Amino acid sequence: MNTKLIFLSSLSTILIISAACFSQIDISAKLTPSAINARIKELRMGEIIITTEPGANVEIQQIRHEFRFGTAIANSVAEQHPNAMSDQDRKMYLKILKENFNF
Numbered sequence: 001m002n003t004k005l006i007f008l009s010s011l012s013t014i015l016i017i018s019a020a021c022f023s024q025i026d027i028s029a030k031l032t033p034s035a036i037n038a039r040i041k042e043l044r045m046g047e048i049i050i051t052t053e054p055g056a057n058v059e060i061q062q063i064r065h066e067f068r069f070g071t072a073i074a075n076s077v078a079e080q081h082p083n084a085m086s087d088q089d090r091k092m093y094l095k096i097l098k099e100n101f102n103f
Contacts, residue, residue, distance in 0.1 A: 068103035 029035060044067055050058055076085050077093060085093060 070101050070103035071097070073097065 030039075048060070050060075052058060074085075074093070075081050076083050077090055078084060079090075084090075
């Protein structure tokens with residue numbers, strides 16, 4: 001059985017859906033903007049309740065998230081690769097990865 005992959009990209013998410021798991025009708029229903037936003041709300045948003053005095057100023061800052069965000073890395077990061085990066089480039093590359101990805 002052939003499996004087709006459909007990639008849908010927006011500013012906040014990338015969805016990969018296997019066509020082998022769904023009929024064409026099911027896929028179309030899952031790729032509407034309202035369905036995508038509902039799924040994002042279900043999986044990536046939460047609720048917070050804050051109780052304060054009336055009129056109090058409240059400031060909220062998200063300092064981390066639970067969403068795993070990763071990337072592929074260049075083969076040349078490996079020290080044994082034929083076209084390996086210099087130590088200086090490798091350190092900078094890994095520093096930038098650590099700053100931007102958590103998985």
